[in-house]
Amino acid sequence: MSRLKVHWPNSQSTIINTEPEEPRILSFVWHSARVRHRQVVAPDVSDVVARARALHLNRSCPYCSHPIVQPIELRDSVMNRNQMPIPGTATLVGFRCECCQAEWSANNE
16 A cells, blocks of 8 residues: 655645644545456466366267357456456356257366
8 A cells, every 4th residue: 555645734824833743644445346356366277277177078068969068157257457257267157058958067077
């Protein structure tokens, strides 16, 4: 946290005070969404490997063997400074087949 020294002369008084006033330290706290998101820790390497393994194991539908499968993710991804989600940071919960519309949970084994 940075500290700013602010000097504000007393505008109501025309008499110049020769005694120095005690300095005051003012605290400024930021309550921005960007500040909160920067405090999020980057995902661990083991999390990235587990996600890649789950995507690889579920690359085709187990019911109809169709090769086009969409991952189902929660809306908890980390946002960049433009408030856009960073790919691969959301929680992976399952998959949906584009052909038969079957859904199944993520297989992390």
